[in-house]
Amino acid sequence: MATTGRRPTDPDRWEREIFRAAPERDAPFSTMSGEPIKPLYTEADLPAGVGGDRDPIGLPGEYPYTRGVYGSMYRGRLWTMRQFAGYGTAAETNRRFRYLLDHGQTGLSTAFDMPSLMGLDSDHPRSEGEVGREGVAVDSLEDMETLFSGIPLDEVTVSMTINAPAAIMLAFYVVAAERQGVPADQLGGTIQTDILKEYIAQKEWCFPVDPAMRLVGDMIEWCSGQMPRWHPVSISGYHIREAGSTAAQELAFTLKDGLTYVEQAVARGLDVDDFAPRLSFFFNAHIDFFEEIAKYRAARRIWARELRETFGARKPESWRMRFHTQTAGVSLTAQQPLNNIVRTAIEALAGVLGGTQSLHTNSFDEALALPTENAVRVALRTQQIIAEETGVANTIDPLGGSYFVEALTDRMEEQAYEYFARIDQLGGMVQAVKQGFPQHEIADAAFRYQRELESGVRRMVGVNAYTEGDDLGPEILRIDPAFEVEQVRRVQRVRERRDSERAQRALVSLVDAARDPARNLMPLLIEAARADCTEGEMVSALQTVFGSYREAPVF
Amino acid sequence: MPPTTEKKIRVVVAKPGLDGHDRGAKIIARALRDAGMEVIYTGLHQTPEQIVETVIQEDADAVGLSILSGAHMTLVPRVLELLREQGADDVVVTLGGTIPSEDVKELKELGVAEVFTPGASTEQAVDFIRSAVRS
DSSP states (O other), rough: OOSSSSSOOOHHHIIIGGGGGOOOOOSSSSSSSSSSSOOOOGGSSSSSTTTTOSSSSSOTTTOOOOOSSSSSHHHHHEEEEOOOOOOBBBHHHHHHHHHHHHHHHHHHHEEBBBBTTOOOOOTGGTTTTTTTTTTTTSSSSSHHHHTTTTSSSTOOEEEOOEEEEEEEEEHHHHHHHHTTTOOGOOOOOEOOOOOOHHHIOOOOOOOOOHHHHHHHHHHHHHHHHOOTTEEEEEEOOHHHHEEEEEEEEHHHHHHHHHHHHHHHHHHHTOOHHHHHHGGEEEEEEOSSSSHHHHHHHHHHHHHHHHIIIIIIOOSSHOOOOEEEEEEEEGOOOOOSHHHHHHHHHHHHHHHTTTSSEEEOOOOOOTTTOOOOOHHHHHHHHHHHHHHTOOTTSSSSOTOOOOTHHHHHHHHHHHHHHHHHHHHHHHHHEEEEEEEHHHHHHHHHHHHHHHHHTTTTTOOOBTTTTSSOOOOOOOOOOOOOEEEEEEEHHHHHHHHSSOOOOHHOOOOOHHHHHHHOTSSSSSSHHHHHHHTTTTHHHHHHHHHHOOOOOOOOOOO | OOOOOOOOOOEEOOSSSOOOOHHHHHHHHHHHHHOOOOEEEEOOSBBBHHHHHHHHHHTTTTEEEEEEEEHHHHHHHHHHHHHTTTTTTTSEEEEEEOOOOHHHHHHHHHHHOOOOOOTTHHHHHHHHHHHHHHH
């Protein structure tokens, strides 16, 4: 045998003889979720079955979609750059929307204020001081019409981040579009509607879990018939992660929420292939680069397998997990805020290398307040730089086959299934949520992370390391309190001007229908929207049947 | 050596307003408890009236408010006012959240003892409450 002077590739020997020859620096060498990371990954770490009949990696656009849901990915079309925006009144946000469209943004994403998220009208006593602060106030059909005035709803896709009262907002939106001359079946976009993650993490609710789940089912059912281009649910891990979960928890709880919606819709008698292609996902992009990429790849593979093998979906569109990504708000620091531009760029790159369909990049001033126009532009430009300058979109899934990324993808998948098993033991996700299981797991992880940060095990630049020289505080966006006064007047005017008998009739019919679990509430909500009933009135009407929700305050 | 019979500090951790961001409140509640304090967590979506009622009922030494909705200039002054009305203005009031620096100044003038903004450590909060209550 000829000798080449090369020794066989043996990772164990390498580690013993070569790697251990020098000491390691003092660092945790684990992902931010605590997953230990080896010094080197090799072919031996690739999953079993690569290249075989049941190849876990495969090719883009083919089952199990580990490498991407579409055959052409960004060679065909770049991701949608979709910046989340909303503050003040509908007219104010409408101006921000047009600004973003003028600057090359390709889709809209609506942030609602806290009263809107909680189903309270702007003139409700509990809304005082909150109107238009963290998003736009939408109380009625009139507000929804103003929000999208001059924006062609048959051309732009719109995303709406609202959950507990999602069915009501969708009703406003459908009627607002109708008045623009755009029928419901031509509307493209997404409404979040993911109520399970509200109880788990975001905590904006109107009703108890079971009736809230019914409303989700009503929307899925109604949209599958009436809005073929619409995504009635965006199953969201974003808020779960922001609340402090690990990447694996984000993956596991989000997918389990999604599988629970599928289960429920199938139990209603819907054919899985009639609605599954319209489900979409929403993930966080946190700062641990490879962990995030592995999370997206594992998510696609699990979803494809569960839809095909557990639910028997036959259409490839049902197996494909398409998702939106937002960079991690929680990773931003109030200290040295310009550093946040760098964090956001790295996180956004993880989303892109993970194969996201759309992306929101946070603005550097968001640890201080809602973003200013300048900061928003830098955030959008960050995506444009990734798309146009870096070359990362030249080839599909450039990290596919990386020993490390594939091994981490597998590990993520394994951890997700471990959580699925624990949730199933509790009787499924709805039960687990009622018992506070995911809520508790997240609080534990958040506390652990905070401890690591404070003990200095984890370092955060500007916060517990390299703290000297804070940037000058950037200019921040102040919400004019006059918006609240104006909005309160607007909703009161709507109530004064409308045909009050028609509004009353619509609410009475809504309550009647709510009492019968077999009835779909969407058509009744649409009629109530047409009758100029306000969001708060519809929620209150439904609460007379459904009741309201209060979480047991545990920490 | 005298026995350590010092009364435990009682703190109400409260989430006024409509926002559901409870990560910080829960972390602070755990840290205060681990530091040996008696912690009462109100849960989410509390009105100023509910919070002050809890403070009075629990005979708390301090109340930590956590607000990330931007409504602090409405909610915090009301909590302070209600505490005064109830003769409980000796209760140490702290605030945590995304609070712009001009608002910090104004809130302190109104009677908030300390404001903790993003990046503050739990240790700072624990130390502050301990010394503010004991002084």
